[in-house]
Amino acid sequence: MSMVSAGLGLSGLGFVTFGCCCGIFSLLGVPLGLAGLIIGYLERGKVKAGEVDPASDTWALVGMITGGICTALGVLFGVLAGIGLLANFSKLLQELKDNV
Secondary structure (H helix, E strand, O other): HHHHHHHHHHHHHHHHHHOOHHHHHHHHHHHHHHHHHHHHHHHHHHHHHHOHHHHHHHHHHHHHHHHHHHHHHHHHHHHHHHHHHHHHHHHHHHHHHHHH
């Protein structure tokens, strides 16, 4: 399960990185990052309880770190894309108002 956490975190990070160019894709990385963060946290709890092999702790930590970074960047890029859309929309409304 720790490999799943790392995979979700890393794939979410890929979506967020691609989202720098196309803002909407950064929002797709947020659920993947959250899933990686949560699964990594749960897996580390199982490692500490002795239910799972301690070797999987590293992968769970990778999932938590990349998931957290992915979630934070995804939200940031999503907010920035939203601000850009609102700025362009208000500019378009102003131009329409001036032409009428």
